Amino acid sequence: MAIERTLAICKPDAVERGHIGEIIRAIESNQLKIRAMRMVHLTRPMADGFYAVHRDRAFFRELIDFMTRGPSVIMVLEGENAIARWRELMGATDPAKAAEGTLRKRFGASITENAVHGSDGPETARFEIAWFFPGYEVGY
Ligand code: CMP
Numbered sequence: 001m002a003i004e005r006t007l008a009i010c011k012p013d014a015v016e017r018g019h020i021g022e023i024i025r026a027i028e029s030n031q032l033k034i035r036a037m038r039m040v041h042l043t044r045p046m047a048d049g050f051y052a053v054h055r056d057r058a059f060f061r062e063l064i065d066f067m068t069r070g071p072s073v074i075m076v077l078e079g080e081n082a083i084a085r086w087r088e089l090m091g092a093t094d095p096a097k098a099a100e101g102t103l104r105k106r107f108g109a110s111i112t113e114n115a116v117h118g119s120d121g122p123e124t125a126r127f128e129i130a131w132f133f134p135g136y137e138v139g140y
Pocket of ligand 1: 054059063093111112113114116117118
């Protein structure tokens with residue numbers, strides 16, 4: 001199985017509520033390595049560009065307001081099958097539909113304020129990692 005990288009975000013709601021440590025514990029105790037990490041208070045242009053694929057969706061404005069209201073912790077995770085494994089740990093986008101024990105079930109409040117983000121495929125992961133991390137921080 002391939003070693004992959006994926007982008008993970010502890011979103012502003014999770015940072016506000018003091019869940020950074022528990023989220024990192026879930027990552028590390030599930031054999032995913034944190035390859036890079038930054039705390040960033042996203043500006044609107046940064047959030048708009050990152051979520052550009054959702055620009056025409058009805059929830060876009062609410063999503064950008066949420067993602068820019070406080071700092072996020074942004075990480076690159078690395079490991080075997082990391083993209084799918086991080087998505088499994090996160091659970092479904094809507095915390096109400098997420099499986100018991102997943103991070104969104106434990107810490108998410110709504111479909112917008114859902115605590116964590118993860119890339120949805122290899123191409124997205126490449127785009128999202130490059131959006132936040134210069135090559136020298138992730139070993140190119
Ligand atoms: P995320 O995985 O970061 O990707 C897009 C985000 O938009 C999603 O998590 C949610 O925070 C937010 N969002 C709000 N409403 C919806 C919706 N109806 N469908 C998908 N994502 C939504």
